[in-house]
Amino acid sequence: MSTRHQQHIEAPMSVKIPADVDQPDKILYGLTTRQLGILAGTAATGMWVFLTFSPLVPFPALVAVLVPVTAIGIVLAVARHNGMNLDRYVLAALRHWRTTKERVTTAGTPVQPPPAWCRMRGELPAPLRLPVRAIRQDGALEVAEGGVAVIIRTGTLAFGLRTSGEQAGLVAVFGRWLNSLDAPAQILVQARPVDLTGLAEHISRHAPALPDPELERAAGEHAAFLTDLGAEHELLIRQVLIVITGHTSGASRAATPALPWRHTGRHRVGRDAAAAVAMRRAEEAVQSLTALGVPAEALDAKSATAALGEALSPSEPHLVDNSLLNDVIIHQQEAF
Incomplete structure (x- = not known):
């Protein structure tokens, strides 16, 4: 077997696999449907505010309000944090902030409140739900x-x-x-x-x-x-x-x-x-x-x-x- 033929058989193999196999499809300009929806909602909100309050509010004050709102919408749609879209990350952070941090095991019954004479600070622990x-x-x-x-x-x-x-x-x-x-x-x-x-x-x-x-x-x-x-x-x-x-x-x-x-x-x-x-x-x-x-x-x-x-x-x-x-x-x- 010749050296060239052996090199052809043992050629290095390269396979490209995306890091996120569950990533959503890109619809327009590399943006997903969710990102386009956020940008469209931001644009519609900015247009409504401009058309509604432009006759009543001075133009510099209107721009001072619309620029931060538009920037927040663009950042929520485009930015990512730890591989997650920023809007999903904000929703997950709010959900985590509202849920109870302490969980206890229960036998299918709700957590009993403390007696009346006990002054408890904070929320009651939530039952631990195992998957x-x-x-x-x-x-x-x-x-x-x-x-x-x-x-x-x-x-x-x-x-x-x-x-x-x-x-x-x-x-x-x-x-x-x-x-x-x-x-x-x-x-x-x-x-x-x-x-x-x-x-x-x-x-x-x-x-x-x-x-x-x-x-x-x-x-x-x-x-x-x-x-x-x-x-x-x-x-x-x-x-x-x-x-x-x-x-x-x-x-x-x-x-x-x-x-x-x-x-x-x-x-x-x-x-x-x-x-x-x-x-x-x-x-x-x-x-x-x-x-x-x-x-x-x-x-x-x-x-x-x-x-x-x-x-x-x-x-x-x-x-x-x-x-x-x-x-x-x-x-x-x-x-x-």
């Missing part, structure tokens, strides 16, 4: 907004160490899995601290059973290396979680029978059907990721509960006892 209502035995999560979801835990692979041809094959297989999705899916990549003491103890415990003394010595040195590595550095392991959703049909949700027990039974049937669909999609995702060489498994009820607990309390350290052979462990460096 998951229940976890089934098969690992399917019943979402509060309707439907179910299944969590898949996957590993990682060394993409940069592959050749360009292997990278192209991996991207093609991963692209086919993404194109096969017919429901929303969420991919979460997180770094967690890893504890290698369990692996070091396992090697030290089984080292005397090795047939060769040199192998036993090498195993002891490797166990000591793992112990020193965990003591001197803060090791992190990357974990990838994929959430596959499944929703009940619109007919089953919209239909409301006259008898309440019939409505409950129909809701249970629709929920079970959605769980079966979500589990089937999770199995297909596991098969597709396994074809990539990535270890993947759908979490059962116990593992899903642990994953949700770690997501709800990220500040608490959750050490991983051990790591798999294909897991990538990195060293966390602190910036000074």
